[in-house]
Amino acid sequence: xxxxxxxxxxxxxxxxxxxxxxxxxxxxxxxxxxxxxxxxxxxxxxxxxxxxxxxxxxxxxxxxxxxxxxxxxxxxxxxxxxxxxxxxxxxxxxxxxxxxxxxxxxxxxxxxxxxxxxxxxxxxxxxxxxxxxxxxxxxxxxxxxxxxxxxxxxxxxxxxxxxxxxxxxxxxxxxxxxxxxxxxxxxxxxxxxxxxxxxxxxxxxxxxxxxxxxxxxxxxxxxxxxxxxxxxxxxxxxxxxxxxxxxxxxxxxxxxxxxxxxxxxxxxxxxxxxxxxxxxxxxxxxxxxxxxxxxxxxxxxxxxxxxxxxxxxxxxxxxxxxxxxxxxxxxxxxxxxxxxxxxxxxxxxxxxxxxxxxxxxxxxxxxxxxxxxxxxxxxxxxxxxxxxxxxxxxxxxxxxxxxxxxxxxxxxxxxxxxxxxx
Numbered sequence: 001x002x003x004x005x006x007x008x009x010x011x012x013x014x015x016x017x018x019x020x021x022x023x024x025x026x027x028x029x030x031x032x033x034x035x036x037x038x039x040x041x042x043x044x045x046x047x048x049x050x051x052x053x054x055x056x057x058x059x060x061x062x063x064x065x066x067x068x069x070x071x072x073x074x075x076x077x078x079x080x081x082x083x084x085x086x087x088x089x090x091x092x093x094x095x096x097x098x099x100x101x102x103x104x105x106x107x108x109x110x111x112x113x114x115x116x117x118x119x120x121x122x123x124x125x126x127x128x129x130x131x132x133x134x135x136x137x138x139x140x141x142x143x144x145x146x147x148x149x150x151x152x153x154x155x156x157x158x159x160x161x162x163x164x165x166x167x168x169x170x171x172x173x174x175x176x177x178x179x180x181x182x183x184x185x186x187x188x189x190x191x192x193x194x195x196x197x198x199x200x201x202x203x204x205x206x207x208x209x210x211x212x213x214x215x216x217x218x219x220x221x222x223x224x225x226x227x228x229x230x231x232x233x234x235x236x237x238x239x240x241x242x243x244x245x246x247x248x249x250x251x252x253x254x255x256x257x258x259x260x261x262x263x264x265x266x267x268x269x270x271x272x273x274x275x276x277x278x279x280x281x282x283x284x285x286x287x288x289x290x291x292x293x294x295x296x297x298x299x300x301x302x303x304x305x306x307x308x309x310x311x312x313x314x315x316x317x318x319x320x321x322x323x324x325x326x327x328x329x330x331x332x333x334x335x336x337x338x339x340x341x342x343x344x345x346x347x348x349x350x351x352x353x354x355x356x357x358x359x360x361x362x363x364x365x366x367x368x369x370x371x372x373x374x375x376x377x378x379x380x381x382x383x384x385x386x387x388x389x390x391x392x393x394x395x396x397x398x399x400x401x402x403x404x405x406x407x408x409x410x411x412x413x414x415x416x417x418x419x420x421x422x
Contacts, residue, residue: 009071012121025070025118032114037063040107044087048096048105058087062111073118077131080115081138084108084157088142096147103142104157112157113164120168128165135161193385200386204393207274207309212255220248276308277301277335280315284333287319292328292364294319299335303358307414310390311335311360314398317387318362318410326367326408334361337416355417357396366406387412 012025040059044050050058061083069076088103096102104112119131139158146154223245227238275283277299284296303311315333322331336359384400387410391398396414403409 011070012073012118026067028114029066029070032111033063033066036066036107036111040105043105043107044091047100048091049094050090054090058083058090062087062108066111066114069115069118073115073122074127077115077119080112081134084112085138085142092145092147098148101153101156102146102148103139103154109156109160113160116161116164117168120165120170121172122168125169128169132158132162132165196385197389200389203386204389207313216248216252216255220245220252223248274305274309275312276305277303277311278308280312280333280335283312283316283319287323287331290323290327292322292326292331294331294333297332297334297336299337299358301337301358301416303337303414303416304394307358307394307416310394310396310414311358311412313390314360314387314410314412315362317383321383321408322362322364326364328369329364329367329407331362331364335359336361355415358414358416360410360412360414362410363403364407 011022013021016022037059040062041052041055044055044058045052062080065076065079068079084104087105087108091102101109116131120128123131136158139155143154223241226241227233233241281296281298284294288294319331319333322329338357338359384398387400388398391412391414394414396412398413399409399411401409
């Protein structure tokens with residue numbers, strides 16, 4: 001939005017989603033202007049006996065600004081309020097019947113109430129209070145010069161104007177509160193997604209620590225015991241192994257300090273060894289005991305620990321989603337290793353990964369009956385957000401989405417070769 005557009009006033013209800021609502025203020029203002037303009041002229045001349053030229057000028061000043069009120073209600077109020085007061089003073093110079101309303105005839109009341117409603121929808125509370133005080137002051141002040149004495153009906157201008165201002169202000173503040181709630185929900189949703197992503201990344205970091213720490217520990221032990229396992233090591237080689245062991249121990253210490261920041265009070269169970277492909281069968285059996293049949297096609301291939309851990313977590317979250325959103329649905333879990341030659345004609349895979357890949361596939365049928373409510377189980381991750389993060393970790397691809405028959409499919413391709421993992 002340019003500065004010129006920001007300064008340009010917007011019409012009342014311009015932010016409405018429906019077109020007829022946006023056009024409603026213009027339609028009401030046009031109808032009021034068309035109806036009140038001739039009515040004011042006729043009433044002021046025929047009933048009150050005012051001069052035709054003066055009546056016409058007052059009618060235009062009191063009715064035409066209603067069109068301006070759609071965009072600038074406060075500016076329109078200045079004109080209409082001055083014209084109404086001028087009309088009341090002009091009527092003091094003519095002799096009209098006592099039964100007629102003064103200082104503000106009925107058609108002026110109708111236009112002023114509509115104008116106050118527009119003011120309430122646009123202006124701040126302080127402005128509305130000042131407008132009502134000006135209205136009440138003019139009404140009371142004119143009452144002292146009333147040609148036929150003052151009564152309760154002469155205060156209709158103040159009472160009805162105040163009601164219209166109050167109603168418009170309440171509607172405006174209610175609309176403002178709803179708008180802010182929508183903005184806050186949008187911000188909260190974005191923050192929730194960001195927090196979910198950060199929590200999943202922290203969890204992945206904790207798990208990778210356990211995987212890497214195992215290898216670092218092996219390096220430390222091998223370097224420390226090299227001088228005892230290998231005979232007649234030269235002094236410089238022995239010193240080199242000692243340096244390797246010291247560096248590995250220092251790295252382990254730094255990793256443990258970092259892990260202390262990432263862990264929380266609820267992460268006690270994460271001290272256990274991280275699972276891999278071998279534990280997916282146990283996961284499938286545990287899910288099958290909840291009531292839904294699960295077919296499992298295992299894979300005995302040797303895969304990197306990071307890939308095995310990612311595959312286990314993907315299957316774990318996919319099965320948790322089945323239990324949560326499609327209880328009782330038949331589920332199919334399969335693990336397989338594909339090679340470039342497995343494609344048609346031995347062509348290169350479409351994703352550009354030329355080495356072996358671990359394919360993780362979890363497909364569930366529609367549930368036998370629609371679930372009565374969300375069936376929550378122990379938190380295992382953060383849904384598709386966590387799956388995508390784990391796939392990105394090892395440089396793979398993920399395809400997840402609903403099936404035409406009402407089921408759901410999760411398919412992950414995880415590279416196994418060193419070139420694709422780096």
